[in-house]
Amino acid sequence: MGITSGVGHFFQSIIEVIQGIFAAIFNAFALVLHTIADAGKGVVHFVEGTLGFAIHNFFILGTIAAGILGYLYYQQRQGSTTASRTLKNK
Incomplete structure (x- = not known):
């Protein structure tokens, strides 16, 4: 019984090594x-x-630029800028 179980365990361990x-x-x-x-x-x-950061910054910078542009147009209509005074004097 001991030899047969030893041989069986040997082959079982070889199969487990391959697995x-x-x-x-x-x-x-x-x-x-x-x-x-x-x-x-x-x-x-x-x-x-990266794209989310760029898109958010694009809208923020665009909003700031639109505000500055609107302010410059407003000043030009009011005639308070140097450029508008120069054009009116000529």
Whole structure:
């Protein structure tokens, strides 16, 4: 009984070693795929954040520029700017 169970355990351990090798290979490929997927997600989040920052700043700068332009047009209509006084004097 002892020899047969020893031989059985020996073959069982060989099968477990082969299964362990296949599991290690599979996990290595899974790690590579997960790393690539996470890097892709990181790039997407970076681009999303960068575009969001640029769009928000575009609207803020556009609003400021529109306010300045409106103020300059208002001053020009009132005749209080140097340029409008120069044009009226000629």
